[in-house]
Structure formats: structure tokens, C-alpha cells
Amino acid sequence: MDWIVTTARSVEEAQTRALDLLGVDSADAEIQVIEEGKTGLFGRTKSEARVRARIKPKAPPAKEERRSSRGGDRNRNRGGGGGGRGSNGKGSNRDGGKRDGGGRDGGNRDGGGRNRNRDGGTRDGGKRDGGNRDSGKRDGAKRDDAGKKDVAAPASSESRPSGGRDGGGRSRNRGGNRQRNDRNDRGDRGNRNNEDRVEMPVEEQRETLQGFVTGVAIAFDPSAKVELVEEGTTLQAQVTGENLGRLVGNKASTLQSLEELARTAMHRAAAGRRYHRIQVDVDEYRARRRAALAKFATDLAQSVAESGESKAMEPMGAADRKLIHDAVAEVAGVETVSEGRDPRRYIVILATDASDEEE
Incomplete structure (x- = not known):
């Protein structure tokens, strides 16, 4: 779909108009800011904001996904044909196992010559992880002559093979738990570090906030006064004076900017120390x-x-x-x-x- 361009006093209003014209939600639209609106000292608009938007195009499946799916089919076909080649008498030596005339000696677990080391587990003459398969014993479970399997207690973690599928799954779970625990530990350490930081003395906080806000307020009104009010962990600077409407601005935009600057000044003065929450109010506007x-x-x-x-x-x-x-x-x-x-x-x-x- 072609791009549409909308203009408004702010980027948010321009985006809203674009979404209304497209008739979609913001999640289904692609929006780019061409120009941000500019305001003057008194909140007057110098230039309007411009954005362009369009409905997000639906992309086809990635080539890698299609290639991997076709490759999987070819691998399955090749795997199926491998058995046929083995039965026709073509011999190959793979992992110590021998194929002679279609016979797979390595597949005989009772006496084959196929040795494989998998995560510490070995197969030598049918033995795997200390388990004797010739005698019919496996992980503590016994089979009688009729082929029935007696109920046995689950084998301990020490006697279970670590190279099997179950062992791999358990390893992944244990690894995932460790990762989650590590993240939790890091989060706890971060909270402890935040709590362990030295707190900036309240008197120093008051001096920093008083000096910064007073300097800005006097530039707007020489008779302006700043009074600090402390409520719990909040430190508010209340500015009073005459003709302070410009310090509030259109929709309190100037007041919000002043508050952000006051927080930045406090953050720099703190130099890594903890400080109170900062608020600024002008003529009880808030x-x-x-x-x-x-x-x-x-x-x-x-x-x-x-x-x-x-x-x-x-x-x-x-x-x-x-x-x-x-x-x-x-x-x-x-x-x-x-x-x-x-x-x-x-x-x-x-x-x-x-x-x-x-x-």
C-alpha cells in the first residue's frame, strides 16, 4: 500500500490522524517520522510535525525456512534409501561397525564390535553404563521367562545413562533452571546494590534543588520564590510569583521540561548516591x-x-x-x-x- 503523509502540531497527533485514515491499529501500521514539530518559547507552534504511514505488508515465508523444509524432505528420502543400499551388499565402516553383505555386525548388542562413547557411557560387548544386557537386567528392572516386566523402583540418578534422550532432557532442564536462578540472583544483587548505595544527605538535596529551580524561576520573574516541601521520599519545589504562566507553558509542557531538568541536575549532583523523588509545581498548578x-x-x-x-x-x-x-x-x-x-x-x-x- 502507498504511503500517506499527515501533519499536526505534535507527532502523536499526526500519528493519530494517520491511523484514523488507514483504519487500523498502531500494531498493524508502519509509521515513520518525517519532521518533528517545533514550538517557540511561549508554546507557539513554529512548524508542524509530519509523519508518513502505511499498512504493514505481509511478507512471504523466509527463504531459509523453505530451504530447510525441502532439505529435511531430501534427508528423509536419503535416510530411507540407505537401508536399501545396506541390504544389497554394499559395505561401509561407520563408528566401528561393519557391514558385510548387508549384515550389520555393529548392530548386535550381545557381541558386536560397535563402540560408542556418549557422555561417558560405553557399549562394549552389550554393556552400557555398568548395565549387563546379556543377563537381561536394565536399570533395576527384571524380565522373567514369560516376557513380563516386574515393577521396580526407578533407578537413581547415578545409575541412569547420561547420554540417552532422557538424560539429555534432564540436563537441559537443569541447565534452564540454573539460568533462571542466575537471572534471579543477578536481579537480587541489583536490588541489594540499589539498597546498599549511600543516600545523598537531605540537606544537600535541598540545596541542589533550591539553587537550580530558583535560578530558572528568577529568569522568568525576578520576584519568584521557591519553597521546598518534603513528603516521605518525595521532595517538591513549589514556585510562587507573578506572571509565571510562561513557566507552566501550553499543556504544562514547560513545567514538565523544568521538572526533567531538575531531576537531571539532582542526578549529576548525587554522583551515584540515592536521592528523593523530585517534583516541581508552579503556582499550585498541579x-x-x-x-x-x-x-x-x-x-x-x-x-x-x-x-x-x-x-x-x-x-x-x-x-x-x-x-x-x-x-x-x-x-x-x-x-x-x-x-x-x-x-x-x-x-x-x-x-x-x-x-x-x-x-
């Missing part, structure tokens, strides 16, 4: 947004409860989805489910039956 989002979710849930029609919300992050779930849980007669995949995962508010609530 608190006001959480309150507005919770109110919007509550109003939408009430309308769903009255009309009985489900409502889908726009894609959002994990923190916002949790806030929606908690807010809708307070409304009777509705429930929420998350659908889609990140970063386009969204919430659907559904109406529940009265019978389900009574149960």
Missing part, C-alpha cells in the same frame, strides 16, 4: 489541575449513570488515570476500565446494572 480533572471525571460519571451510555476519555498518563479511577469510584452505578496501550491508553466509564450492584 493541585488545581488534579481538582479540575477529578471534578470533570465525577460529572462525566454521573451523566453515564443517568443515560446508561459509556463514555471514553482521551489518552492520559498513569498518574492521571489513577486519579480518574479514584474519582469515579465514588459515584454509584458506574465503573471504569482502561483500554489501549501506552502512550495512547485511555479510560472508559461504563454503566453498571442495578442487579450487579445488589450482588
